[in-house]
Amino acid sequence: MEDTANDIDSRLAVRLRSLRADRGLTLDGLAERAGVSRSMISLVERGQSSPTASVLERLAAGLGVTLATLFAEAEREDADPVARRADQIAWTDPATGYRRRNLSPPGFPSPIELVEVELPPGTRVSYDSSHRAAVVDQQIHLLDGTIELTVGEVTHRLSTGDCLAMRLDRPTSFHNPTDRTARYIVALTTGGQPALNAAKR
Numbered sequence: 001m002e003d004t005a006n007d008i009d010s011r012l013a014v015r016l017r018s019l020r021a022d023r024g025l026t027l028d029g030l031a032e033r034a035g036v037s038r039s040m041i042s043l044v045e046r047g048q049s050s051p052t053a054s055v056l057e058r059l060a061a062g063l064g065v066t067l068a069t070l071f072a073e074a075e076r077e078d079a080d081p082v083a084r085r086a087d088q089i090a091w092t093d094p095a096t097g098y099r100r101r102n103l104s105p106p107g108f109p110s111p112i113e114l115v116e117v118e119l120p121p122g123t124r125v126s127y128d129s130s131h132r133a134a135v136v137d138q139q140i141h142l143l144d145g146t147i148e149l150t151v152g153e154v155t156h157r158l159s160t161g162d163c164l165a166m167r168l169d170r171p172t173s174f175h176n177p178t179d180r181t182a183r184y185i186v187a188l189t190t191g192g193q194p195a196l197n198a199a200k201r
Contacts, residue, residue: 009047020063023064052093057128071100071102079106111189114186116143119174124175127168134190135190136168137188140184141163145183149172
């Protein structure tokens with residue numbers, strides 16, 4: 001499903017409103033937890049803004065979900081366990097051109113989420129994942145190319161075939177130092193347990 005930017009923004013708006021309502025959070029409450037302004041959240045929920053990956057990651061952290069969850073469908077019992085390539089949602093970060101595709105079957109109940117990412121040459125995408133409302137673990141498997149993945153103060157240089165396991169509990173940065181696109185798979189699980197000091201965020 002090669003959605004247009006407007007389609008993606010509309011889907012994201014509905015999903016964000018739903019996730020916030022499910023958690024009983026007001027706009028101000030989510031703004032405080034996510035470190036994103038109330039006005040920005042309101043624009044995203046009305047489909048009037050194309051937020052960057054960094055903003056979406058902050059919103060996901062404040063909601064206690066993964067970034068992939070923001071583009072996923074709500075779980076349902078009759079969901080198809082197969083996600084065909086043509087039906088998978090793909091989203092491009094307006095700030096960097098970094099592209100991510102949700103691989104997991106939409107709406108199918110599973111503790112695992114799979115995402116395919118394309119990181120353009122010279123691109124850097126950074127997240128402040130220090131404060132989250134839930135514990136998230138992920139593994140990165142590089143399909144093609146090279147990336148420098150910084151977790152906290154440690155940088156890992158990954159080449160084709162390498163795999164890195166990590167917890168999203170500190171700032172992270174993905175950098176493609178080469179002149180060709182890097183492709184990798186991200187596998188995520190959410191523990192659902194509050195992270196330290198999350199309630200104060």
